[in-house]
Amino acid sequence: LLAAIVGAMLALGGVFLLEYLDDTIKDPDLVRDQTGMPTLAAVVTIPGAGPAERLVTLSSTRSPAAEAYRVLRTNLQFSSLDKPVRTLLVSSPSPGEGKTTTAANLAAVMAQAGQRVVLVDCDLRRPNIHRLFQVANNNGLTTALLHAGADPAAFLQETSLPGLQVLTTGPIPPNPSELLSSERMHELLEKLQAQADMVVLDSPPVLAVADASILATRADGTLLVVSAGETRLDMLVKALERLDGLSVRPLGLVLNKLSERRGGYYYYYYYQYARRYGDDDSSPKPNGRRPRRAARQRKADQAL
Ligand SMILES: Nc1ncnc2c1ncn2[C@@H]1O[C@H](COP(=O)(O)OP(=O)(O)OP(=O)(O)O)[C@@H](O)[C@H]1O
Ligand SMILES: [Mg+2]
Numbered sequence: 072l073l074a075a076i077v078g079a080m081l082a083l084g085g086v087f088l089l090e091y092l093d094d095t096i097k098d099p100d101l102v103r104d105q106t107g108m109p110t111l112a113a114v115v116t117i118p119g120a121g122p123a124e125r126l127v128t129l130s131s132t133r134s135p136a137a138e139a140y141r142v143l144r145t146n147l148q149f150s151s152l153d154k155p156v157r158t159l160l161v162s163s164p165s166p167g168e169g170k171t172t173t174a175a176n177l178a179a180v181m182a183q184a185g186q187r188v189v190l191v192d193c194d195l196r197r198p199n200i201h202r203l204f205q206v207a208n209n210n211g212l213t214t215a216l217l218h219a220g221a222d223p224a225a226f227l228q229e230t231s232l233p234g235l236q237v238l239t240t241g242p243i244p245p246n247p248s249e250l251l252s253s254e255r256m257h258e259l260l261e262k263l264q265a266q267a268d269m270v271v272l273d274s275p276p277v278l279a280v281a282d283a284s285i286l287a288t289r290a291d292g293t294l295l296v297v298s299a300g301e302t303r304l305d306m307l308v309k310a311l312e313r314l315d316g317l318s319v320r321p322l323g324l325v326l327n328k329l330s331e332r333r334g335g336y337y338y339y340y341y342y343q344y345a346r347r348y349g350d351d352d353s354s355p356k357p358n359g360r361r362p363r364r365a366a367r368q369r370k371a372d373q374a375l
Contacts, residue, residue: 094304096297099326105304106311111150111294111323112143114173116330122203125172128179129232140176143325144184147292150322156292158260158270162283163296164310165276169327171199173296174273182235186268189227191238193272193286195247198240200273204230211241216255223262238263252285260289277310287314293321299329 096102099110117127117136127136147156161174171194178190191212192200201208206228215226215238227236244250263270272290274283287293293314297307307324314321 095300096302096304096307096326097300099324102297102304102307102324106307108295108307108311108321109150109323110326111146112139113299113326113329114139114143114169116328117172122205125203126175126179128176128183132183137176137180140173140180143173143177144180147294147322151292154291156290156322157264157268158272158290158292160272160274160283160286160290160293161296162274162277162287162293162310163298164278164302164306166197166279168276168298168302169296169325170194170276171203171273173294173325173327174271175200175203177294178235178269178271179232181269181271182232186234187266188235188269188271189238189263189267190235190271190273191263192240193251193274193282195240195243195250195282196275196280198243200237201239204228204237206230206237206239208239208241211239212259213241213244213250215241215259216250216253219255219258223259224266236267248281248285251282257289277313278306284313284317284319287319287321288317293319294323294325295321296325296327299326301328 099113103109115135117125117134119125123130127134128140131137147159159177161170161177163170174190178188182188190200192198193212194200195213198208201211210226212226215221215223223238226241227238229236250256260270272286274286277283277287277295295307295310311321
């Protein structure tokens with residue numbers, strides 16, 4: 072019996088030790104204490120990995136994830152009351168944390184609220200916006216930069232959502248950082264801003280290359296996406312330091328890929344929050360009916 076008790080205590084100790092050593096970001100309150108950054112929205116794990124499923128705000132407007140993007144849209148407005156954001160950069164400390172997914176869905180909910188939105192793929196290293204929206208990428212940002220005299224509207228592509236246009240990357244150049252820091256890029260962003268209510272920029276990770284930092288100095292606001300239970304706090308701190316060196320202070324964080332298991336209390340809190348306050352989508356439903364919820368989302372509902 073004694074051996075069993077000792078064994079159980081050791082196992083419990085091991086669990087606490089692992090928990091203690093785990094310095095990944097999970098808790099919005101804690102990350103605010105440690106970095107001063109508010110979490111503007113928590114996005115649950117989206118079921119399915121295809122382009123249509125990832126564009127959850129178009130394919131599943133009543134899902135918890137879509138609701139979280141609407142919360143993000145609202146909270147962004149609150150965090151930029153004095154200086155309205157017209158050009159918003161979406162980045163993250165490291166690769167794969169969900170920059171592209173966030174930028175695309177945020178751009179979509181903004182367009183659903185009646186804004187004219189242009190989503191620009193400024194990730195000239197791993198372009199993905201054309202894949203997500205399933206459009207061609209022969210022309211885009213880089214070709215618009217080559218034709219400086221031309222109206223950038225000529226390079227924009229329509230999406231299935233009225234009000235949302237995309238500027239894909241175009242052919243990948245050998246010198247992305249130089250292109251993004253060029254005077255022509257500056258002029259292009261100004262022209263786009265004059266034609267749209269909101270310009271959303273997708274970008275490479277802050278810590279990998281200079282590109283996101285360059286863009287952050289050009290944008291009115293920056294959002295950093297962190298992956299719940301994956302992004303380490305020290306990586307976020309490094310990214311914030313790099314931006315701080317350029318006098319850029321992000322508006323806040325998006326806690327992405329939150330799972331019930333990893334998120335615990337916060338999954339519950341944000342999910343409830345999104346249900347109560349984020350449910351303001353007024354886009355028309357096919358046949359005037361609410362689209363069927365995926366089985367997994369129904370399960371999530373029941374779990375609450
Ligand atoms: N909320 C989410 N739920 C489930 N999967 C997600 C979520 N957000 C992102 N992903 C998945 O994580 C992967 C990376 O997402 P995404 O491409 O948006 O990240 P990224 O930061 O733009 O990556 P990269 O650094 O390669 O540009 C993709 O496979 C995507 O489907
Ligand atoms: Mg990306």
